[in-house]
Amino acid sequence: MKKQYQWNKILIYSFLFLTSINTYYVRAQNTFPCVPVILDGFSHEWPKLSDTSKNSWVTSIIDPIDKLKNIDIAGLQITNDENNIYFHIVFHKPYPLGENNSLFLELDTDNNPLTGYHVNGIGAELGWQFGQRFGYFKHSLVADMIAHRNLGFMFAPPFTAIEYEVAISLSAEPKPGIKLFVSDTIHIALWDNSENGDLAPDYGQVFTYIIKRNCGNSAQLPEIKIKPDKGFRVLSWNVFNDGFTDPSRKNDFAKILQLLNPDIISFIECWQSQPEEVDSILQKLLPGTWYVRKYGEGVIFASRFKILDIIPVKPGANENIVGFKLRKDNTDFLFFSCHLSCCYFDAERILETQALMAIINKEATYQDGNLRMPVILAGDFNIVGSDVPYKNLTTGRLHLSQKPVLRDLVPVQTDRPSAITWRDYEKIFSPARLDYIFYSPSNLYPIHSFILNTRRLKPEILEKMGLDAEIMSRCSDHLPLVADFLFTALKNK
Numbered sequence: 001m002k003k004q005y006q007w008n009k010i011l012i013y014s015f016l017f018l019t020s021i022n023t024y025y026v027r028a029q030n031t032f033p034c035v036p037v038i039l040d041g042f043s044h045e046w047p048k049l050s051d052t053s054k055n056s057w058v059t060s061i062i063d064p065i066d067k068l069k070n071i072d073i074a075g076l077q078i079t080n081d082e083n084n085i086y087f088h089i090v091f092h093k094p095y096p097l098g099e100n101n102s103l104f105l106e107l108d109t110d111n112n113p114l115t116g117y118h119v120n121g122i123g124a125e126l127g128w129q130f131g132q133r134f135g136y137f138k139h140s141l142v143a144d145m146i147a148h149r150n151l152g153f154m155f156a157p158p159f160t161a162i163e164y165e166v167a168i169s170l171s172a173e174p175k176p177g178i179k180l181f182v183s184d185t186i187h188i189a190l191w192d193n194s195e196n197g198d199l200a201p202d203y204g205q206v207f208t209y210i211i212k213r214n215c216g217n218s219a220q221l222p223e224i225k226i227k228p229d230k231g232f233r234v235l236s237w238n239v240f241n242d243g244f245t246d247p248s249r250k251n252d253f254a255k256i257l258q259l260l261n262p263d264i265i266s267f268i269e270c271w272q273s274q275p276e277e278v279d280s281i282l283q284k285l286l287p288g289t290w291y292v293r294k295y296g297e298g299v300i301f302a303s304r305f306k307i308l309d310i311i312p313v314k315p316g317a318n319e320n321i322v323g324f325k326l327r328k329d330n331t332d333f334l335f336f337s338c339h340l341s342c343c344y345f346d347a348e349r350i351l352e353t354q355a356l357m358a359i360i361n362k363e364a365t366y367q368d369g370n371l372r373m374p375v376i377l378a379g380d381f382n383i384v385g386s387d388v389p390y391k392n393l394t395t396g397r398l399h400l401s402q403k404p405v406l407r408d409l410v411p412v413q414t415d416r417p418s419a420i421t422w423r424d425y426e427k428i429f430s431p432a433r434l435d436y437i438f439y440s441p442s443n444l445y446p447i448h449s450f451i452l453n454t455r456r457l458k459p460e461i462l463e464k465m466g467l468d469a470e471i472m473s474r475c476s477d478h479l480p481l482v483a484d485f486l487f488t489a490l491k492n493k
Contacts, residue, residue: 033218035079037086040410040419041156041433043163045219046088049075059209063200065092071103071192073200074162078188078209080170081217083416084152085181085209087166089190096160096385098429101131102194105166108187109180117143120199121206122187126180128153133428137174146174148430154420158432160387167418170211184211219417222450224465227261231447231486232304232328235262236378236437238269238339238422238478244300245273245281252475255466256452257285260482263304266337268320268380268478270300278302295322299337308332311363313355321352321379323359331374331487333444334364338379346386353392361400369401370442374487377406377438380422380478384432393438409437411449411481415456424477437483447484 034057036045047055049062060077072095077088087105095101106124108116116123116138128135128151135151136143148154152169172180188207190200201207227233235257243249244267257265270278278300279292292302293310296319301307303326311323313336320339325332336356341348356377364373383389396403412419423431439446454462455469462468472479 031082031214031216032212034081034212034215035086036217036219036417037079037081037165038219038412038417038419039086039154039156039165039167040412041161041163041165042410043088043090043165046077049077049090057212057215059207060088061201061207063198063202066198067092069192069196069198070194071095071101071198073190073192073198076188076190076200076207080211081215081417083171083217084167084169085211087168087188089164089166091162094160094162094387097130097155097164098133098158099131099385102192102197103130104128104189104191104193105130106189106191107180109182111183111185111187113187119191120189120201120203122189124187124189126151126174130155133430135174137180139175139178144175147428149425150174151180154418154431156419156433157387157390158384158434159390160385181211184213185209186211217417221417222412222414222448224259224414224450224452225448225484227263228447228484228486231445231484232263233261234264234266234335234376234378234437234483234485235260235480236266236268236337236435236483237480238380238435238476239267240269240476240478242270242273243476244270245277249475250281252471254281254285255471256475256480257282259465259467260452260480261286262482264326264335265300265302266335266378267300267302268337268339269298270294271298273300275300293324295337296320298339301335301337303335311359313359314352318348318352321356323363325363329487331489333374333376333487334360336375336377336379338377338381340380340382340389342382344385346388349381349383349389350386350392353389354398357392357398360405361398365400365405367400369399369403371405371440374443374485375406375440376444376485378436378481378483380434381436382434383436384434405440405442406438407441409439409446409449409483411437411451411483413451413453413479415453419451420479421451421481422478435478435481437481439483439485443488445486445488447486449481449483451479451481453479 063073072092074090074092105128107126108122113123116125151172155166275292275294305326305328309325313321323336420431421435
């Protein structure tokens, strides 16, 4: 135990030193700051379509409304940083970008209309088919089918929306040794390949963008900080098939747990892991009092704070959604560990989020609609396809007050400007934002948050943390979400 305690002290002192290092500065040296794009599915950093002329870093087109078209494009904006080219796609009405559509993003990447596919006056080397989740790369007479991993392709949000952010790597190689962007001048078309489908720009027009090679993303990434003196730290992590107790991965998980030192842990996909086993591991890594429970098939919950009650959300249906009533500093609050139904089960996710809001109304809400205790929801929400589950949690339409009582925290990765939480480059689905932390802003103040990723962190920072660049890939297909909260009543004390 003494040896373990000394190791914890070394980690803490190293971490204190690390927090003084500028780990969040993403812009490369000798570059000019460009648009601070963060791939999270929100367009706060993008200029309005009508104001693009005021921003030399963003190029855009506006497409007129056409209510008769299935996919009605409103506009397209493009910018880049040192790693990616970004597309901001706007529709006139909500549309599911990631499934069941015939929308193509066509890119002429060699500035030659005579090569590639001939689409609206450009020669497109790349045609990415959003709805079928693959692309065509025409570098010769015969086109090759390519996957998202060949392009570094990502988009957000993964559910139906009016606006989307899309990223493609500037160093993408659709085929080994063959670069996609061989010219800095590229031409773009967004095309619904269906009868009378929409096209942007309109027929006969060419949309051109020039890649800025001296541009660096000016977004500030979150620091990896030690837990604050006030408040408490939440860790939410889908550990992929019992990763925390898997003999081949548990040492990597141990390093991460000691580094993060959370007060509340919500593990998902702990199918075979038992609470006694998890408790034993935690006692060795982070000594002290832990309350550990397993619920349903795969939720393992561990808390430094006493568990007053366990509240099932969908008993007999999805047993992997559960609420825990906790007490800290004489304040009771609710924490929900959530693993919503996966993939194409939209109807189930809608029912599950309805049930969550019903429990919040019953357990945490006064008759006048105001919350009587803080609420946190964390986990793998699997919100793809329909946007109704997300709206159920964030619009307030299912709450007694009929106003939003929960806010999406939107943590960002520590090594890149992205809120993506899941990636499996062998799957047909491109990396996505599937994991969330929702909280009640009326009585909880988020001090700090981040998604821990290590692949692009500087070697000297990794060394001081005792980690390596690939540790997160070895641990799980999901990245861990970390958030420090303070009860609002204690904020100014």
